[in-house]
Amino acid sequence: MEIFLPPQLVKAILLNTADDVGSKGIDFPTGFGAANAYQALLEITNAQYLNGSISNGNTDAFDLVVPPNIKQLKITLVWNDPPAVANAATALINDLDLELTLPSAGESWQPWVLNHFPSVDSLQLLPVEKERQPK
Helix, strand or coil, X not given: CCCCCCXXXXXXXXXXXXXXXXXXXXXXXXXXXXXXXXHHHHHHHCCCCCCCCCCCCCCCCCCCCCCCCCCCCCCCCCCCCCCCCCCCCCCCCCCCCCCEEECCCCEEECCEECCCCCCXXXXXXXXXXXXXXXX
16 A cells, blocks of 8 residues: 655654654754654554645644543644745745644643754753744
């Protein structure tokens, strides 16, 4: 049986199933960690992924059922971004945001992000939860 997965989905699965190494969480020296091909194949075989598209200015939502007693949930958002024009102020064309919400408890979580300020001290900091932007 042949399965075709778009490149951005393959990237998301590889990042999501990587084994954490080095500092806890993502970091600049080790990225998302060491690739775990077995876990990636399990994720593909069990169809533990969502694949979709969205147009500019829109919002999309997906419902996830998380079994009881799960201690860690990893969600990875990946997309293909077209190249910016030369000398553009920002190289990112499509800026997607991810938020996990638990409506029944009124809770929500933002992704973990790294400090990308170009200094050795900043680049060695652990990830922090992204600050919520006003709506």
